[in-house]
Amino acid sequence: MNYTRLTIALGIAALTAACGKKAETPVAAETNQAAPATEAMNGDMGNMAMAPTAVAPIMAKGRGTVTAxxxxxxxxxxxxxxxxxxxxxxxxxxxxxxxxITDKVKVGDKIDFDLTLTGNTGEVTAVSKQ
Ligand SMILES: [Cu+2]
Structure with a gap:
């Protein structure tokens, strides 16, 4: 029953291996994040989700600063x-x-936010100032 999950995991593993060989350039905030996501930064944001078959929305949380x-x-x-x-x-x-959301914050605010990812589209659904 976990075939899909396994396939995705294998795909990511393969990408990680491929990226590892050329990931020589220092990248800011390169912590323990998977290399494929960093690779995606070189292309358009449409590649960011890294899960082409995923259609179900993914809920995520993040922290950041409002820049615009x-x-x-x-x-x-x-x-x-x-x-x-x-x-x-x-x-x-x-x-x-x-x-x-946009009425609640201003540029420069540091926020915690909730995110809903549907395919390659991300929407901030909640914010709170840190
Ligand atoms: Cu992003």
Missing amino acids: IDKAAGTITLDHGPIPQAKWPAMTMAFKAAPA
């Missing part, structure tokens, strides 16, 4: 730390965010 807010576009940009649930390293990126 675009209320018209309904987005918030966060310089966030690693998010293990999404296999993301630390990075700066934009998320969808409802007015209830």
